[in-house]
Amino acid sequence: MENVKMSPDMWTPLEKHEKDAEKVSRQSLTFWQDVKRRLKENKVAMVSLVAIVIVILACVFVPMFYPITFESQILDFANIGIMMDIYEVDGSYFYMNGEYYLIDVTSDGTLLKKHPLIKDDTTNKRYIYDFNGKEVIVDYSPYFNAKVEYMNLEKKAKKDSSIDLTEAKFNLDNAKKVEIKAGDQILNPVDRVHNKTYILGTDNLGRDMFIRILHGGRISLIVGFVAAFVNLIIGVLYGGIAGYVGGRADNIMMRVVDVISAIPTLLYVILLMVVMGNGMMPIIIALSITYWLSMARLVRGQVLGLKEQEFVLAAQSLGASTKRIMLRHLVPNMMGPIMVSATMQIPSAIFTEAFLSFVGLGVSAPQASWGSLCNDALLTYMTYPYQLFLPALAISITILAFNLFSDGLRDALDPKQRK
Incomplete structure (x- = not known):
């Protein structure tokens, strides 16, 4: 076999893309690195993980710094919701709870104290308060009377099927729960504010x-x-x-x-x-x-x-x-x-x-x-x-x-x- 003479002209340099043709472009990952990568790509799982971390951190650390303890209770502030309808009388603000008692509040929703009751007029179903010399009456008789009327009529209807409860039911459904008067003026809520003292309200014993x-x-x-x-x-x-x-x-x-x-x-x-x-x-x-x-x-x-x-x-x-x-x-x-x-x-x-x-x-x-x-x-x-x-x-x-x-x-x- 004759010797073959090799010269530079016989060789063609590789292009850059040809040099990298067999190059491994992806980093080698271990099993747990791959698990971490795929878990991060799962948006639902990552949002859930964030929610879990927030719940854990809140439950562990917030009670350490919160000014109110879990067993603290103020019965005067029982059953106060997250949002409050507040009323105004001569520059003073109050909130009425579910038992028709008045609680002094600030205009931004901070609870102050339960307003002292002057008279509990049980006969006429009224609570009477004094606000800077002005008499404020909480009258809950309309709904109470409509409810008593409906219950009495309902008892009679069980014995007499000819009695129609439609009108009594209509009166009960449309009766005002309560009416608040300051003198001759009927008071309506002036604002609806967030409860600043208890951000999620209170339970039936006044606990946060x-x-x-x-x-x-x-x-x-x-x-x-x-x-x-x-x-x-x-x-x-x-x-x-x-x-x-x-x-x-x-x-x-x-x-x-x-x-x-x-x-x-x-x-x-x-x-x-x-x-x-x-x-x-x-x-x-x-x-x-x-x-x-x-x-x-x-x-x-x-x-x-x-x-x-x-x-x-x-x-x-x-x-x-x-x-x-x-x-x-x-x-x-x-x-x-x-x-x-x-x-x-x-x-x-x-x-x-x-x-x-x-x-x-x-x-x-x-x-x-x-x-x-x-x-x-x-x-x-x-x-x-x-x-x-x-x-x-x-x-x-x-x-x-x-x-x-x-x-x-x-x-x-x-x-x-x-x-």
Whole structure:
């Protein structure tokens, strides 16, 4: 073969785009870096995470600096709403509560004191007050008389079907609830202002709804996170041991799980309260007894599949201990399902605590939780709906945020969706 002489003319320089043709343009990411990236791309999950952080920070730190404590009560300021219709008499402002008592306020909505009553005219259904020498009369007789008339006629109608209640019902529906007079002048609200003293109003004992909702959030969140922590620790260890050991030990351990799960959580709470009394601790213990069961079943199923994988067999052949295999090999490979399950247990525990407090099996007064606040508002929710709506809204927002974040976390941890 003849020698071939090579010259520079035989070579053509590569273009820039040809040089970069096989260049890796995307940074290599670990599994958890990819999870973080995909979680950030999920806008719903990130908004939910922000909502969760705001709720936690508000419940933990705001009560430390708020000037009113959750047990403080002023009966004179009971059942005062978020917005107030204020009246003016000779430069003085007042607000009338649901019991037709007058409360002195400033023009911007700051509560001052309950105005002293001069005369309670029960016969004529009137309250009489004095404002700087001017007599102010709160007359609630029109609605009272219309209601009495309707009730009397309704009793007669039960015995006589020919009696028509239409006119009496019309009079009742259109009767004025109350009429306020200053001398001969009928007073009407001069402004509608926000309650500056109690930003979310007060309950039937004059306690601040805002600080009680935040304090109730503390109770509910403590229960939720403690249940999730116990669920994580006991469930992972118990389920991991049962799945890894297998055989008769696995069978016995899972039958124990079946026996415990057969007893309702409510029964555990009742039995613990008989021994320990009302409070947060019986609920925490009851949830700690029952909430790890689902995690144990989940982890057991994961371990049964992973322990036959090559990396586990390799660790066993190298003489790795059971503890090392569990903690260094099996648990890290199950962290996706474990984290999702633990996150979803938090809203479940919060709702369980709220339900138990709602039926009277939670914290006792003056302590508050979201469930007990809803229970306290049942008697007056038709008249003061905000007392039921506000704690119910807090429960709904928190549980929804945790559930949406759990869904986003599950999607981020799903290897099938990795791109």
